[in-house]
Amino acid sequence: MTAPQRKGVISHRMSTKPDRFYWNKALMSSPGKMPQGPRMATLQVKTSRRTEWVKITSEVNRCVAASGVSSGICHLHVPHTTAGVTINEGDDPDVARDTEAAFDRMVPREAGYKHYEGNSDSHIKATLVGCSQSVWIEDGRLWLGRWQAVFFCEFDGPRNREVHVKIAPDPAE
Amino acid sequence: MTAPQRKGVISHRMSTKPDRFYWNKALMSSPGKMPQGPRMATLQVKTSRRTEWVKITSEVNRCVAASGVSSGICHLHVPHTTAGVTINEGDDPDVARDTEAAFDRMVPREAGYKHYEGNSDSHIKATLVGCSQSVWIEDGRLWLGRWQAVFFCEFDGPRNREVHVKIAPDPAE
Amino acid sequence: MTAPQRKGVISHRMSTKPDRFYWNKALMSSPGKMPQGPRMATLQVKTSRRTEWVKITSEVNRCVAASGVSSGICHLHVPHTTAGVTINEGDDPDVARDTEAAFDRMVPREAGYKHYEGNSDSHIKATLVGCSQSVWIEDGRLWLGRWQAVFFCEFDGPRNREVHVKIAPDPAE
Numbered sequence: 001m002t003a004p005q006r007k008g009v010i011s012h013r014m015s016t017k018p019d020r021f022y023w024n025k026a027l028m029s030s031p032g033k034m035p036q037g038p039r040m041a042t043l044q045v046k047t048s049r050r051t052e053w054v055k056i057t058s059e060v061n062r063c064v065a066a067s068g069v070s071s072g073i074c075h076l077h078v079p080h081t082t083a084g085v086t087i088n089e090g091d092d093p094d095v096a097r098d099t100e101a102a103f104d105r106m107v108p109r110e111a112g113y114k115h116y117e118g119n120s121d122s123h124i125k126a127t128l129v130g131c132s133q134s135v136w137i138e139d140g141r142l143w144l145g146r147w148q149a150v151f152f153c154e155f156d157g158p159r160n161r162e163v164h165v166k167i168a169p170d171p172a173e
Numbered sequence: 174m175t176a177p178q179r180k181g182v183i184s185h186r187m188s189t190k191p192d193r194f195y196w197n198k199a200l201m202s203s204p205g206k207m208p209q210g211p212r213m214a215t216l217q218v219k220t221s222r223r224t225e226w227v228k229i230t231s232e233v234n235r236c237v238a239a240s241g242v243s244s245g246i247c248h249l250h251v252p253h254t255t256a257g258v259t260i261n262e263g264d265d266p267d268v269a270r271d272t273e274a275a276f277d278r279m280v281p282r283e284a285g286y287k288h289y290e291g292n293s294d295s296h297i298k299a300t301l302v303g304c305s306q307s308v309w310i311e312d313g314r315l316w317l318g319r320w321q322a323v324f325f326c327e328f329d330g331p332r333n334r335e336v337h338v339k340i341a342p343d344p345a346e
Numbered sequence: 347m348t349a350p351q352r353k354g355v356i357s358h359r360m361s362t363k364p365d366r367f368y369w370n371k372a373l374m375s376s377p378g379k380m381p382q383g384p385r386m387a388t389l390q391v392k393t394s395r396r397t398e399w400v401k402i403t404s405e406v407n408r409c410v411a412a413s414g415v416s417s418g419i420c421h422l423h424v425p426h427t428t429a430g431v432t433i434n435e436g437d438d439p440d441v442a443r444d445t446e447a448a449f450d451r452m453v454p455r456e457a458g459y460k461h462y463e464g465n466s467d468s469h470i471k472a473t474l475v476g477c478s479q480s481v482w483i484e485d486g487r488l489w490l491g492r493w494q495a496v497f498f499c500e501f502d503g504p505r506n507r508e509v510h511v512k513i514a515p516d517p518a519e
Contacts, residue, residue, distance in 0.1 A: 038344075075246070077316075081261050081262035081318065086476075087427075088427050092461055092463075094459075094460040098460055098469070098470065101457075102466070102467075102470045106279055106452055106453075107279075111275065111278070114267040115265055116265065116267065117265075120272070124271065124275045131260050131321070132306070133478070134307060134478060134480060143423075143510075145426055148426075148477070171517060248480065254433075254491065254494055280448055280452075284451070287443060288438055290438075293440075293444040294448075296444070297445050297448045299434060300432045300475060305433075305481075307480060337482075337489075
């Protein structure tokens with residue numbers, strides 16, 4: 001398996017629900033002045049292969065920093081049914097590549113599936129990985145282990161995808 | 174594999190812990206008058222096959238609507254060890270059927286297991302899928318992607334099963 | 347497969363972040379006097395085999411009891427990339443053993459992996475199981491089904507491991 005370069009392009013996006021989602025420039029430039037409620041953002045992820053893990057730790061941490069929340073919980077939700085989100089080692093890209101290949105062996109692309117769209121393997125992988133993660137926030141950052149990174153898992157690309165981010169501050173002590 | 178009709182019967186149930194669980198008719202008929210704390214409910218799911226995915230999105234949304242919570246988190250917990258809960262495509266029932274069959278291939282029913290009850294495959298599938306999900310609530314509904322649905326995953330049926338639902342409102346802003 | 351005795355040794359550990367983590371003896375001896383914010387603790391788990399499930403339900407429940415929280419959410423996070431945490435049947439140890447063996451069949455130790463450390467199988471299993479769980483607390487205990495237990499899942503042992511525990515009380519009603 002050759003290894004094309006990761007081409008995922010990730011960007012913040014302002015919410016289209018202004019009454020609930022505080023993700024705007026004014027607030028991002030004045031962290032610490034936000035109300036007590038949770039904040040939400042949407043990350044956009046552009047994938048370039050059918051199966052591709054894209055590391056999004058930095059982008060999620062940027063959302064956390066912009067929110068002004070120093071301790072709390074960060075919920076990540078992938079609103080798709082042929083993609084997922086996981087936490088695993090982010091230092092050596094071969095780990096993600098080995099996992100992509102192992103998933104291809106566990107869930108073959110062709111196996112007499114009945115689903116008319118021909119991507120049942122993608123749906124099955126999505127259930128194996130899961131579409132959400134909850135990560136604590138400490139000191140204004142995701143509280144991950146030394147080698148842990150957050151990965152968006154594409155199983156039916158290339159596509160334009162989204163990851164929803166909800167940042168809930170801990171109640172005041 | 175023939176495809177018998179889905180026979181899952183789902184119903185709300187009032188909690189037996191009146192001091193903690195607000196799930197009663199009076200409150201359901203007056204949403205918006207509930208206290209700040211979380212609300213809980215139990216869904217009952219009757220399965221009809223050994224391996225069977227039952228879509229429960231509407232039932233969970235009914236709980237959310239009855240709770241009067243417009244934004245928050247909905248925690249789903251399956252208290253069994255041979256069943257799970259996942260989120261995947263709910264439009265074409267063949268996706269769930271293909272996944273059931275793929276799980277049967279990944280985890281064969283017989284493989285020299287030692288567990289005396291003879292349902293080790295069911296336990297293993299439960300760990301692969303997971304027994305809980307956390308879904309955000311927005312505008313009084315589960316905030317899911319367009320094609321996403323919540324499925325109760327039976328791996329050792331037919332049985333009478335439960336899904337616990339805890340609905341926690343966002344802190345006031 | 348012979349079955350060596352479980353040798354996992356588990357202990358609480360006081361937090362090294364005194365400004366955030368209330369896990370100290372004074373507070374443990376006076377439950378109910380804690381502030382409204384969440385409490386955190388770290389469990390240490392010493393594993394003795396390469397693949398080994400260690401039951402940690404009692405230890406987590408001890409954290410919950412010490413926190414003084416009677417209802418809320420207990421978040422468990424494994425900060426490693428070759429280990430996980432799951433909930434499954436804890437009565438017959440053969441279930442965990444059967445699952446360990448099934449995972450070895452699904453994800454073989456050797457499969458032409460590229461990762462230079464030679465433990466890609468461990469990383470892949472960690473993604474299949476997941477590195478976190480959120481469990482409700484009711485009546486000062488984890489609210490689990492009758493047969494459910496919490497397992498730390500070692501996939502690249504023996505090692506000294508950690509499980510982070512965050513206990514968030516429900517908002518006052």
